[in-house]
Amino acid sequence: MKTSVHTIIVILSVCSIVLLIAAFIFLSSIGPLEQNKTANTVVTDILSKDPKAQRDNVDTAPLAADILSYLNQYAHYPLILIGFSVVLNGISLALLRSQKHLSGIFLICAAVASFFTLIPAVLQAVSGIYLIKRSKFNVHAADQ
Numbered sequence: 844m845k846t847s848v849h850t851i852i853v854i855l856s857v858c859s860i861v862l863l864i865a866a867f868i869f870l871s872s873i874g875p876l877e878q879n880k881t882a883n884t885v886v887t888d889i890l891s892k893d894p895k896a897q898r899d900n901v902d903t904a905p906l907a908a909d910i911l912s913y914l915n916q917y918a919h920y921p922l923i924l925i926g927f928s929v930v931l932n933g934i935s936l937a938l939l940r941s942q943k944h945l946s947g948i949f950l951i952c953a954a955v956a957s958f959f960t961l962i963p964a965v966l967q968a969v970s971g972i973y974l975i976k977r978s979k980f981n982v983h984a985a986d987q
Contacts, residue, residue, distance in 0.1 A: 848977065849939060855970045856950070859963040860932050866960050867925045876911040876918065886910055921959060928957035932967065939974075947974030 876882050890896055890903035890910075931953035938946040950971030954964045 848973075852939060852970050852974060853936065855966045856932055856936050859953075859966040859970075860929055862963045862966075863925050863929050863932070863957060863960065866963075867922060867929075870918075870922055870925070876915040877908055879911075882911055883907055924956045925960070928953040928960075928963070928967070931956065935971075943974045943978035947971040947978060950974065 873879060886907040887903050890901075890906055895901075896903055896906075931949050935946045935949035935953065938949065948971070950967045954967035954971060957964045957967065
């Protein structure tokens with residue numbers, strides 16, 4: 844049974860979109876970092892192992908709360924990038940049959956936008972590179 848290239852690209856793109864939506868839901872459900880016990884414990888443990896904090900006998904709990912409060916101000920950026928990546932991936936799927944080269948470029952851009960999610964970014968990058976290499980768009984043919 845022969846599977847077409849378009850089918851494989853669509854499957855990879857849909858898997859990427861599903862993983863990105865799951866990451867979006869997970870990051871949205873975490874809530875404020877200051878109230879997250881796991882994040883607070885991890886940051887407190889890291890700070891307590893710091894030689895300077897051990898030497899100065901610093902209470903790391905308030906410092907951990909300050910760090911998490913600072914990080915919470917920027918917690919919306921990953922959500923925006925994930926949403927942007929899903930939109931680019933959807934545009935790429937819409938253009939897949941008619942404009943392979945442009946679709947590949949959109950997939951590469953989506954991979955860059957979701958670089959911190961690793962698996963969806965790799966799926967998008969592989970699909971995008973494959974589409975760009977296999978597209979019939981040839982820049983040098985237009986020059987002749």
